[in-house]
Amino acid sequence: MDNRISDILRRNRLSVTESRQKILNLFLSNTGALAHADIEHKAGERFDRVTVYRTLQAFVEKGILHTIPTADNSIKYALCKNDCFEGHHHDNHIHFVCSKCGKTECLDDFIIPAVKLPKNYIANNIEIVVNGVCNNCRKN
């Protein structure tokens, strides 16, 4: 398995176990975000349901993954492309959900715009989920 994977785990003081490596690998080799079910029912794999819960939770706590809230109450998880590898988590993302293929991407390189708020409101964190059609699906 990829060297990056055990590096990430070690850097976050998580012991390097098979499940963690495999699950982290899914995220590294996948463009999109994944939900719990996507991981548990991954073809050719047999992850224990509870291990998946605990692994995802650990990864979120360490800032390896972050959650993306979706309207249908199914939380998705994604790696950040940049900062998260350094261990410090930045929360201002744009997430893109393709309504054709269902893929959820984390657009870290796209700047979040300024949002105007009512008087005296303070913004700490802005979460943006854009729904639309991705490049791939547009062509088909």
Added chain:
Amino acid sequence: MDNRISDILRRNRLSVTESRQKILNLFLSNTGALAHADIEHKAGERFDRVTVYRTLQAFVEKGILHTIPTADNSIKYALCKNDCFEGHHHDNHIHFVCSKCGKTECLDDFIIPAVKLPKNYIANNIEIVVNGVCNNCRKN
């Protein structure tokens, strides 16, 4: 009970029942968004769990309420301040979640900013959740 309430129900071809009136009233007399649990465990009320599920679902289908995805996987429901009363639902909201009081508000009057996307991506709908401190909590 408020006349508006039965009006809204009738306009949406929902029969005017006690639960629906009471639940809709909660939203009309409340500033913030409400989760299923907020309604079910409302002090002084005793709503059947299933009725709450079905009522919320009906209201969302009719466009009386819309859902707000939250990071902790608990869906909140809110009235739109403007259009929804006319029955046609517009989806581009800014939602504000106060990290002190926990209230979730729907800022319909605040324009959503343009978001830059990768080449060939098409945006249909933009969902923005701003986390911060509201006017009220700021003062305390």
Added chain:
DNA sequence: GTAACTGCAAAATATTTGCATCCTT
């Protein structure tokens, strides 16, 4: 009167916890 809605019970899902065993360090 009829169709729609409610509320209870029960089924189906999803999530959390406890614990003995196994693996990493």
Added chain:
DNA sequence: AAGGATGCAAATATTTTGCAGTTAC
């Protein structure tokens, strides 16, 4: 060897479904 992680079983919590009785129109 010690602490942490896994995986099974079981406890909880959440959501959905079926249906008989009730209510709105």
